[in-house]
Amino acid sequence: MTARLRLTGLLTWLGTGGFLLGMLGAVATVLLSSVAQQWIGTWLPGGYTFHWYGDAWSAYQVGSLLAVTFEVALAVVVLSLVVAVPTAYVLARLDFPGKRLLWLLFLLPQVIPTMSYAVPLATFMYRLHLAETLPGVVLVNLVPSLPFAILVLVPFVEQVDPRVEQAARICGAGTVTVFGRVVVPLLVPGLLAAGVLVLVRTVGQFELTFLVAGPNTQTLVVALYNIATQAGNGASPQEVDAMAVVYMLTTLVLLLVALRFVDPTSIVARNRDRRG
Amino acid sequence: MTALAIGRVVVRERRLPGLVWLAVPAAVFMVAFFVYPLCYGVGLTFQAAGGPLSAYRSFLSDGYQRGSIWITLGLSVPTALISVVAAVPLAYRMRGPFRGKRTLTAVLMVPLTLGSVFVADGMIDFLGPNGWFNRVLRALHVVDQPVVLIHNVAGVLLSMLISVFPLAFLLVLGYFSGIDGNLERAAAVSGAGPWQRFRLVLLPLLLPGLTVTFALTFVMAFAVFPSATLVGDPAGSTRVISIVAYDAYSRADYSSASAIAIVMGLVELAVLGIVFGIRGRLYRGSTSGGKG
Numbered sequence: 001m002t003a004r005l006r007l008t009g010l011l012t013w014l015g016t017g018g019f020l021l022g023m024l025g026a027v028a029t030v031l032l033s034s035v036a037q038q039w040i041g042t043w044l045p046g047g048y049t050f051h052w053y054g055d056a057w058s059a060y061q062v063g064s065l066l067a068v069t070f071e072v073a074l075a076v077v078v079l080s081l082v083v084a085v086p087t088a089y090v091l092a093r094l095d096f097p098g099k100r101l102l103w104l105l106f107l108l109p110q111v112i113p114t115m116s117y118a119v120p121l122a123t124f125m126y127r128l129h130l131a132e133t134l135p136g137v138v139l140v141n142l143v144p145s146l147p148f149a150i151l152v153l154v155p156f157v158e159q160v161d162p163r164v165e166q167a168a169r170i171c172g173a174g175t176v177t178v179f180g181r182v183v184v185p186l187l188v189p190g191l192l193a194a195g196v197l198v199l200v201r202t203v204g205q206f207e208l209t210f211l212v213a214g215p216n217t218q219t220l221v222v223a224l225y226n227i228a229t230q231a232g233n234g235a236s237p238q239e240v241d242a243m244a245v246v247y248m249l250t251t252l253v254l255l256l257v258a259l260r261f262v263d264p265t266s267i268v269a270r271n272r273d274r275r276g
Numbered sequence: 277m278t279a280l281a282i283g284r285v286v287v288r289e290r291r292l293p294g295l296v297w298l299a300v301p302a303a304v305f306m307v308a309f310f311v312y313p314l315c316y317g318v319g320l321t322f323q324a325a326g327g328p329l330s331a332y333r334s335f336l337s338d339g340y341q342r343g344s345i346w347i348t349l350g351l352s353v354p355t356a357l358i359s360v361v362a363a364v365p366l367a368y369r370m371r372g373p374f375r376g377k378r379t380l381t382a383v384l385m386v387p388l389t390l391g392s393v394f395v396a397d398g399m400i401d402f403l404g405p406n407g408w409f410n411r412v413l414r415a416l417h418v419v420d421q422p423v424v425l426i427h428n429v430a431g432v433l434l435s436m437l438i439s440v441f442p443l444a445f446l447l448v449l450g451y452f453s454g455i456d457g458n459l460e461r462a463a464a465v466s467g468a469g470p471w472q473r474f475r476l477v478l479l480p481l482l483l484p485g486l487t488v489t490f491a492l493t494f495v496m497a498f499a500v501f502p503s504a505t506l507v508g509d510p511a512g513s514t515r516v517i518s519i520v521a522y523d524a525y526s527r528a529d530y531s532s533a534s535a536i537a538i539v540m541g542l543v544e545l546a547v548l549g550i551v552f553g554i555r556g557r558l559y560r561g562s563t564s565g566g567k568g
Contacts, residue, residue, distance in 0.1 A: 008365050009365075009369070011365065012365040012366050012369055015362050015365075015366065016366055019362075019437075019438065019441060020383065022402070022409075022434065022438055023386065023387055023395075023438055025402050025408055025409065026395065026398030026399055026401070026402040026438070027386075027390075027398060029398060029401040029402045029407065029408060030394075030397065030398045030401065033401055040406065041406045043408075043411060083301050083302050083305065084302065086298035086299065086301070086302075087298065087299045087301070087302035087303075089295075089298060090295060090296055090298050090299040091299070093295075094295060094296060096296050102299060102303060105303060105306045105307070105310075105311070106302075106306065108310070109306075109310055110495075111495060111544075111545075111548065112541050112544070112545075113495065113498050113499040113518070113540055113541060113544050114499050115499060115501060115517075115518040115521055115522070115537060115540060116537045116538065116540050116541035116544070117310060117313065117314055117317075117537070117541075118537075119317065119521050119522075119525050119530075119533045119534055119536075119537040120313045120314055120316055120317025120318075120320070120534050120537060121309065121310075121313040121314075121317075122525070123313075123316070123317065123320065123525075123530045123533070123534065124309075124312070124313040124316050124317075127316075139309060140309070142305065142309070143306075143309050143310050146302060146305060146306070147302075147306065150302065175295065200389060204389065204390075204391040206391065206392070206393055206501070206502055207499070207501060207518075211522075211525065221391060221393050221394075224393055224394070224397070225393045225502055225506075228393070228396070228397050228400075228506055229505065229506065237401070240397065241397070241401070244394055244397050244398070247393075247394060248390060248394055251389045251390055251391070251394075252386070252389065254389065255382075255385060255386065255389040258389075259382055259385070
């Protein structure tokens with residue numbers, strides 16, 4: 001019995017080790033390659049330089065890519081939260097006919113493959129003349145982000161004691177005051193969690209932005225993909241890797257910010273408690 | 277003044293479900309930008325040049341196109357299965373508190389944050405004929421010729437595993453922490469060894485969660501697009517449905533693109549239906565130990 005456990009333990013750590021080595025190997029390869037003068041067929045590059053970053057920065061307008069990425073992400077976060085809070089409140093507190101249908105409306109975009117609704121949605125955006133514009137990119141990104149923010153916020157609303165709101169109402173507060181002065185301040189942890197998760201997802205969101213964005217409205221990840229597909233004809237691999245490093249640093253900063261505010265396992269555990 | 281205020285409170289209390297209007301903006305947005313475009317897409321598929329169902333027929337009758345369904349399933353089902361199966365023993369060992377747990381969790385979060393585009397880009401260099409992976413194998417004399425791991429199924433599978441496994445792990449870890457430790461202790465007191473405790477106590481309680489984890493990782497893997505084009509062989513062995521849909525879209529053949537996208541959604545929902553059908557037959561009950 002102990003022999004079997006030792007075997008599973010060995011397999012476990014081998015698997016984890018392999019996973020970590022693969023991931024760190026890929027990241028290290030990209031990092032080294034982005035500062036290599038040339039790197040063909042050796043263990044390590046022959047010489048090091050930072051000029052690929054300068055080249056990529058000017059060739060692909062990384063400055064404006066970053067600006068678009070953050071404009072889109074911030075707009076999506078703010079709009080998602082503003083619309084999600086009252087909706088999450090309704091789903092957490094009220095019972096009404098059609099509630100299951102409403103849940104379905106918010107769950108479906110999380111389940112259906114992105115490409116499945118991205119294609120009709122992008123076609124629709126072209127019809128509305130919103131494709132390739134910043135508002136268009138924000139709108140399509142709201143489609144998965146808004147329901148996601150709602151799903152994250154519902155358990156947080158459920159944790160707010162309804163008696164606090166009743167007390168506020170008895171003291172004469174209207175709906176707006178109850179929200180502005182009671183519910184929203186109590187929801188700050190939930191708002192932080194939902195906001196940070198939506199931010200990370202929007203910066204990493206590929207398919208929707210890829211189909212709808214134009215040359216001047218693409219985000220960093222879409223530009224990275226476009227340049228990576230050109231690698232070999234036009235873009236040098238080092239330039240692609242320099243772009244990849246810029247993208248990686250952006251997302252890692254976001255991840256560090258996210259981990260300050262959100263414990264990834266707590267969301268799952270919370271949902272679980274609610275069901276059980 | 278007081279009477280008026282009380283009157284208002286009473287009216288509000290009675291009309292409380294009236295607050296449902298707060299959900300209207302979100303519902304309207306989802307109908308306008310999710311439901312309507314989907315219906316619009318379905319409408320487009322029926323307006324194809326060759327008749328109402330020709331867009332579906334041309335996709336499903338062409339073996340090369342139809343094969344993309346099996347290619348997608350052949351990549352996404354193994355990815356989800358391997359991820360879940362590998363996540364269980366790892367999460368089992370990490371379910372208790374220990375030093376550095378937060379760091380390890382954060383490291384595992386990295387691929388989720390990096391996204392499949394970055395992972396795919398890194399994999400091209402890392403797994404390529406001159407990448408470190410092949411160099412190590414050759415240095416150890418495991419192989420003489422570089423193993424071909426890019427521009428084929430193996431490369432896509434490996435990069436998908438790197439992207440998907442962390443999600444499986446985080447979910448399974450969450451499910452493990454939801455199981456009351458007293459159940460395991462009770463089993464241990466009753467003389468069950470570690471393997472029996474796992475197989476007879478933890479696993480049955482975990483199975484419903486594992487099916488959900490499989491479903492979610494499958495959903496993520498089924499949408500594979502960037503890794504299939506970058507690390508894979510997008511014209512042949514890794515021509516997944518999303519590539520076929522995107523090709524039609526970029527040719528401005530919107531009725532075919534929508535038809536393929538809809539078939540893709542239906543195939544995924546069918547698999548999820550099977551998974552949740554199995555889930556319905558499993559034990560579902562309390563995971564907390566009570567005083568019986």
